[in-house]
Amino acid sequence: MEIGTKIGGRYKVLALLGTGGMAHVYLARDLILDRDVAVKILRFDFQNNKEALRRFQREALSTTQLIHPNIVSVYDVDEDDGLQYIVMEYIEGTDLKEYIQQNGPTTPENAIHIMSQVLSAMALAHQNRIIHRDIKPQNLLINKENTIKVTDFGIAVALSHTSITQTNSLLGSVHYISPEQARGSVTTTKSDVYALGIVLYELLSGEVPFDGESAVSIALKHFQEEIPSVRQMNAAVPQALENVILKATAKEPADRYNTCEEMQRDLLTALNPSRLNEAVFIPEAMLHETKVLTPIQPATPVETKAVPIVEEPEEAEESKKNERQNKKKKSKRSILLIIFFILLAAFGALLAILWFNRPPEEVEVPNVVNQQEAAARTMLTDLNFVIGDVETEYNPDVAEGAVIRTNPEAGEMQAVESTIDLVISQGEEPVELPDYRGEKYADVRSELRSMGIKVEREDVYDDSDLNTIVSQSIAPETEVIPSETTFVLQVSLGKQTFTMEDMAGYSREEVERFTDEFGLDLTIESEYSADVAEGLVISQSLKPNSNFSAGDSVTVVISLGPAEPEIFIFSKAITIPYKAPTTPPRNDNGNSGNSQSESSSAEVEKNNHIVIYMSDLDHQMTEVFREFNITADTQVALNFRIREGETGAYRVERDGEVIMEEMNLKE
Template sequence: MDTTLQDPLVGQVLDGRYRVEARIAVGGMATVYRAVDTRLDRVLALKVMHPALAADGTFVERFIREAKSVARLAHPNVVQVFDQGTDGSYVYLAMEYIAGCTLRDVLRERGALQPRAALDILEPVLAALGAAHRAGFVHRDMKPENVLIGDDGRVKVADFGLVRSVDTVTSTTGAVLGTVAYLAPEQVETPGTADARVDVYACGVVLYEMLTGEKPHDGESPAIVLYKHLHEDVPPPSAIVPGLAFELDEVVASATARTLEVRPYNAVALLGQVREARAALTEEQLDAVPPQALAAAHDNAEDRTSVIPRSLTVPRPLPVNEDEPGGPGTPYGPGGADPMNRTSRFQSPPPPPPPAGRGFPRPRRGVLALVTVVLLVLGVGAGVWYINSGQFTKVPAVLTQTQERAEQRLEAAGLEVGKVTHAYSDTVKRGTIIDTDPKPGARIRKNDSVALVVSDGPETVKVPDLAGTRLDKAQQRLKTEGLAPGLVTKEFSDDVLKGFVISTDPESGTERRAGSAIALVVSKGPALDVPDVTGDSLDDARAELEEAGFEVEVASEEINSEFDKGQVAAQSPEEGAQLGEGDTVTLTLSKGPEMVEVPDVVGDSVGDAKDALEAAGFDVDEDRGLLGLFGDTVKSQSVSGGDKAPKGSTITITIR
């Protein structure tokens, strides 16, 4: 059975804006749906907290904190939050919709990945976490399920639901938040006080899993896994995948170090190590297919791992010193035939056949051919000698090194320092190398120069003063200044017109890195009290509400009430509620009172008569007079038994 058919939200419109189309996933705290923003006509993901948790202030606070934290990041590798709100018992986040799969799906289908694919996924993950760490937040629940890979190849980090400020100490009464397989030792020992290094540890475990196809610590119970995190180091991936480059072992060992001082201090530092390790690997090492890859027995033409796009942040080094066709390690094997019948640029043409006879001088043409062959062989030999005589070297790996250290390494390699330029970077520390030209690992003649690009750190922008600016103009101004419009909240204001900005968070003049999201507080205008119009005719009620500054909407269904047909039976919101000018008040009209048959209680005792009348929906009034002061029997009733009267009306009984 299709479970989406049983979901009450599918087909509904939340907050008058988000039409829920299908359920995507269900978690312990919320359900994620695919929805359409009917106002902007775009597909998005709607994360709706389970109604049972919406009454818990702690869960709601965590839910809203996720929205605010992610909205501030505005990073291309973070799933963005567009809106947050409440509709009745539903608390929701409107988020970016990513068509694709999770890293868990890839690992489940493919097993271990090639090192190149693993690094192509890990680098944007670290870039996203690095932005969070620089902004002062820790994810705390990194795992393959929270890494999304879009159909277009983009890698994004999702689910910041456990996010905390780095300097926030959270009491969890001993409970450990996160997923057991990826918990850092300090999360087990002292829950609630973790810093950015818990994300670094989790990323090291994720890298190990991508390279080997399995988790480093397993056990029959979560307690056993937690014990291993505390007392056992993560083994090197090469112990599972023979021949794996030791540089990858070093990255995993560094990221998963149980001693905090040894572990990189945040995702930015780990990203630098990953980039340096990649630059040191050869093409063969990057493209080596691990034996644990589940697709090894499949048709290579369907090798889907190969289509996982390479991160745009790290250029692929050009191949150097590759074997020629027919040489060792080539697809044709040692001495194998080249199916395309190509000739190596170092291969000499075959010598001419010897002359048929002996004792005769060689023909002049044969002499010339022989001389040509000798010269060609000498030329090729000289070329090979020149190439291998130490005239060339490789550009050393200097990415993420300080400028001084990079210049020293270039000089030690016999290279000159070329032009030095500067550029802003969200992920590379100020004063360290972002890029080189030629790239690290490229073949270059000795004494040639290498240009360096040095990081100036994140570009900072001052938040402009947007108070009194119309919302759309304010959002455009933020984009022009290099910032991003963030979460929009609305408040009443007697001084600022409706739809105009009251304030920003952070406040104007504050410096923020380029691309940061700025939250906006927008005026709903002055607070207006809603009058009571129940019992009025529709025309009178409409006139009174419009004069007070409200829009009026009439509900499609009418209800029974004490009021006459056509009068206002109910209103939403009720009398005394506060709305902004132009907000809507919904009126429900009466279709008259419900008529109920009156029970016959003449001759009954007073107690029995009252019970019967009240059970039928009537109020009861007693008329005892002078003669009935001490009586207990009903002599008559104001509406005869069997007749009908409006439900809720009063029936008078006379007592004798």
């Protein structure tokens, strides 16, 4: 199945989560409800098997009825182009198998907490007449909150009925198979109870009770060998808790718990003080072992016949003789009886001598391991033992204040009033945590886990190198108890990156708002543009859709609008010719005036009246540029200011007549 494929037009495949004996499980996104889901798809080699398909669909549909906080919810069951699939709740965490591999044997308290959740879920399943048939740690999911979710209900039914010869597929489950399943007998709810007992054993010991080179050899051990003692693997396990395992994994189903509720009730009281001295559980089947009896032989019948008695003289004499012999025998018996009583008295005297000279009485040293010191002292002194030296040492497997071992050891025979030395646990040895900042997370995690410390990771964006530790929840040089410690490490994801937006058309205010939000170092430049309106972005140095981090620099060019055309300034020198008047001056009456009037009129007649018109950036031809009189040829400089691409012009009138004109002037 390729990543990105849409199943049923709704579930987009994001990643492969795992592969099982008959199905593949993918992480997918529900495009309608916008949530992550787990999609289990039946393997291709089962797609054409009608019996497997029928059981797969029936069991999957029946599982949708199971609504329980410790059961993975089934959202959908459907088919897409021949692919049978189940859509389930996605649990972010790990399975119990990996949890055990990472953490090793767990404490009795934690084992009870985990198994109580599983038993609660299985009780509901059994009430709905659903037998799991494949209980194993791989099918028990656990999240960060230590919440258990049971999954894979009913899938093993199709496998066990159609592919019993697939040894490699069954190998993952054969470690938890019940004796009746191994023999091919009918599977019941008590088969699930057996598997739950094996899971509890593995939680407390860190390993399965039966292992071998092949699935067949392991299956044989389930109904031929007794389960090993979990207390030999984990001394912290009390007998009452081991009894839960022994009863759940009894070879005969009749000796097991009748229901998961019954097993749960027994499990929850296993650590009660009232069950501290509980005897080892022995199944009924072992109490009623078959005895071979010697057959009684019937007596052989003796045939009797009636014989007539005839009294004869010779026989009478013989009778008297026998009577005398009987008297002698009685006399001998009396003598023997007297001798017997004499010997009996002598023997009694000998026993009395031996009794008063017997060696001191010996008593078996009791097992006080895991008992608190006060309780251990009481148990030993009640048997007339004397407490000797008491030493202490660290021990992670024995509670603080409890007995680690005795000398002599438990089970040895010792004379009363003998001295018994005790070694008392100081609990788990504390360790000092160093400063891990700047170190690689993977290396530190391995080190801490080997010490038994639970590690949690928090990812943060930072300038530090990728996957290096930025900070730690516990200060350096602090002493902690490993099993009681959760160590939170903040780990660098490197600089946080963002996707650059296309800011074309942004205003300056919008640009500044964006760069301030993401911590960009902004430089604004301006230039003219005939295509982009004034005040809007023309271009940016960081390309749209590229990645950037806070602190990066970006240059944005904002439009000044269309550029002003270039102004050219130049001068045009012209010479205006003077024209002398050709007629004498006359007054209005045709008479010459006095001398003063005549002199003034002559001066006016000698002047040429000049008007100049000019066209440039500052003037128009319709407006007078200059107006003056001349009495001789006069040179004038015309200063033009012309826009690029435009031209200038001028026109000169003398006494109302155009005498000079020039158009399309350029620099």
